Structure formats: C-alpha cells, structure tokens
Amino acid sequence: MGTExxxxVVDGVLTGGVYALMAAGLTLIFGVMEIINIAQGVMVVLAAYLSYTLQVHAGIDPFVGLLITIPVMFLIGVAIEWVFIRRLAPRDRTALSILATFAVAIIIEGILTQAYSGDLRSLDAWYVERSVHLLGFYLPYIYLFGFALAVVLLAALYLFVSRTRTxxxxxxAMQNRAGAQLVGIDIDRVSAITFGIxxxxxxxxxxxxxxxNTFNPDSGYDLISRLLVIVVLGGLGSIGGALVAAILALVIEDVTAVLWSPVWASTMFFAVLVLVLVFRPTGLFGQRAVRAQ
Structure with a gap:
C-alpha cells in the first residue's frame, strides 16, 4: 500500500504539471480579457490531432512537432480572438464569451469529426510505451518528459509575463484594463496576443x-470541466495558482483512487473545489496582488 x-502522489504531480500548462492559458485569458474560454478543452484536442497528423502523415515525432503546432495554435488563437471575441460588447463580455467560445468549440468539434471521424486515436512513440525504474516503481517516460516540458514552458510563460515589455x-491589463488603455496600451493587441498564448x-x-490518453472530437468536454476547476481553485488570473491547484487536485484524485475507490476519484477532484471555495471564495491565490505571478 505504501508503494502504491x-x-x-508522483503520478498526480506529473499529470498535474501538464494540466497546469493547459489551465495557465485559460487563466491568463480570463485575467486579461475577462472572458471564460469554454473552447479551451476542444483546442487541447485539436492540438492533439495536429500532433497526430504530423506523426502519421509526416513521420514527425510529437515533441519535435511542437515546433510547428505551437505557432499554428498561436495563430488559431489570434484568429479566434479577432473573429469571435473582439466584437463582444464590453459590458456583457464575460457572459457573452461563454456563448461565443461554446460556438467555437462546436465548430472545432464539427471540423474534427468531419476530418477524422469519431474513432478514438492516440499518439505513439518509444517513450509512450517504455518506463524507467525510479523511486521503487516504474514511471512512463512520457509522464516524465511531459512534466519537464510543462515546467519549462510554464517558467518561460512566467518570465515572458514578468520580464518583457509585452x-x-x-x-x-490584468490589474486594470481601463487604466492600461489610459496610459496608451493597445488593449486589442494585448488581447490578441494573450488569446494566442x-x-x-x-x-x-x-x-x-x-x-x-485515447481521444476523439468529443474529448474536450471532460477536459474543460477539469480545467475550469483548476482555474477557479487556483484563483482566477493566477498562473502560479493554476500550477498549485492542478498538482493538488490531481494528487488528491490519484490518492483517492488508491485509498478509497477509483469510482470516487473524479468526485473528489470536484469536491476539493467546493471545500476550498467554502473557506476561500477567491481560490488559493485569488487576490489581485498575486495575479500573473
């Protein structure tokens, strides 16, 4: 039992790092634009299909393929912001964003279904099937590589937000959107870049x-529910909070599966959110002073 x-705990930490990366983009979008991107989960699936396409049709390793998929997804994000988000009325931006991004999710899902059908797919590489003996048990290389990638990219995102002019x-814009406009910041440009990131x-x-995981065009709906929990739990707008919340939630879920039952594992994922919000409605790092940290 001790080894299990x-x-x-280790699996939860490694998986949580990857979820934090996906949630960091979602919380950054909310922090700057005050919109809730319901399409974030489907966009994760879209990215998985792009990696799958590059691997199957061009023989490109999934990690190498990131050199292509990251810029492509950035441009897709900028296009979505320009077409669907920028024209929303400022007064009702947050509420309308739910409908707008849900429409984006439906469109992306329809395109993926038409292009790939509803069959389950998965990425394959040597590091997906092989494991390394570490700390007394075997860990798949993909989880170790994925966690390392998430740490590097989250650190790069933090440095970009905290050290560059953009x-x-x-x-x-996160701290005071109206004030940022008054001092000459181009909010439309910042919003496009943020959605792209x-x-x-x-x-x-x-x-x-x-x-x-195996995935199909419908897989985004389970993902967005988890990402929203992580964002709210960590504190809306907090990148650091997303990392802590993702690791905490995934560790609790995996530990619950071992100590209690796998049936209750997913329930505990959402129960943690309710418990935290009862005592801290703003989330773990929800104060304005720590946003974008």
Whole structure:
C-alpha cells in the first residue's frame, strides 16, 4: 500500500504539471480579457490531432512537432480572438464569451469529426510505451518528459509575463484594463496576443494528453470541466495558482483512487473545489496582488 500511495502522489504531480500548462492559458485569458474560454478543452484536442497528423502523415515525432503546432495554435488563437471575441460588447463580455467560445468549440468539434471521424486515436512513440525504474516503481517516460516540458514552458510563460515589455502590458491589463488603455496600451493587441498564448499552451498540453490518453472530437468536454476547476481553485488570473491547484487536485484524485475507490476519484477532484471555495471564495491565490505571478 505504501508503494502504491507513493506512486499515486508522483503520478498526480506529473499529470498535474501538464494540466497546469493547459489551465495557465485559460487563466491568463480570463485575467486579461475577462472572458471564460469554454473552447479551451476542444483546442487541447485539436492540438492533439495536429500532433497526430504530423506523426502519421509526416513521420514527425510529437515533441519535435511542437515546433510547428505551437505557432499554428498561436495563430488559431489570434484568429479566434479577432473573429469571435473582439466584437463582444464590453459590458456583457464575460457572459457573452461563454456563448461565443461554446460556438467555437462546436465548430472545432464539427471540423474534427468531419476530418477524422469519431474513432478514438492516440499518439505513439518509444517513450509512450517504455518506463524507467525510479523511486521503487516504474514511471512512463512520457509522464516524465511531459512534466519537464510543462515546467519549462510554464517558467518561460512566467518570465515572458514578468520580464518583457509585452508582458508588462499583459500584467497592466490584468490589474486594470481601463487604466492600461489610459496610459496608451493597445488593449486589442494585448488581447490578441494573450488569446494566442492561451491557445499555444494547448499545443504542448494536447500533445502530452494525446500520448497518455485515447481521444476523439468529443474529448474536450471532460477536459474543460477539469480545467475550469483548476482555474477557479487556483484563483482566477493566477498562473502560479493554476500550477498549485492542478498538482493538488490531481494528487488528491490519484490518492483517492488508491485509498478509497477509483469510482470516487473524479468526485473528489470536484469536491476539493467546493471545500476550498467554502473557506476561500477567491481560490488559493485569488487576490489581485498575486495575479500573473
């Protein structure tokens, strides 16, 4: 039991890092634009299909394929912001964004179904099937590589937001959108870049998700429910909160599966959110002072 429990904790940490990467894009979009991107889960699946296409038809390794899928997803994100989001009325932006991004999700799902059918797919590579003996048990290479990728990209995102000129503009928009406009920041440009970054984050998350799970065009709905829980639990707008919340939620889920029952594991994932919000309605890192940290 001790070994199984330790493995559950490690699995939760490794999986949580990847979920944090996907959720970081979602929370960044909300922090800057005050919109809830319901399409984030489907965009993860879209990224998984892009990696699948590159691997099957061009023989490109999924990790190498990120050099293509990350820029492509960034451009898709910018296009979605320009076509569907920018024209929303500012007063009702948050509420209308749910409908707009849900429409985006339906469109992407329909395109994927038409192109790939509803059959389950998965990514395949040597590191998907092989494991390494570590800490007394075997860990799949894909989880280790995926966690390392998530840490690198999250660190790069943090440095971009906290150390670059564009990052300063993003942080200013997160803290006070109207004030940022008054000092000359181009909010439309910042919003497009932010949505693009949020979509680009799904490229890496989608690749790892596709290598560790079977997926089809409908898989995005389960993903978005989990990502929204992570974002709210960590605190809306907090990148660091998304990382802590993702690891916490996934560890609790995996430990519950070992100590209690796999049937209750998913329930505990959502129960943690309710418990935290009862005592801390803003989430773990929901104060304005720590947003974008």
């Amino acid at each position: 429990l330790a493995k559950a 990052g300063y503009s993003i942080r200013a 949020g979509a680009a984050a799904t490229a890496a998350g989608g690749m790892v998700y596709g290598a560790t």
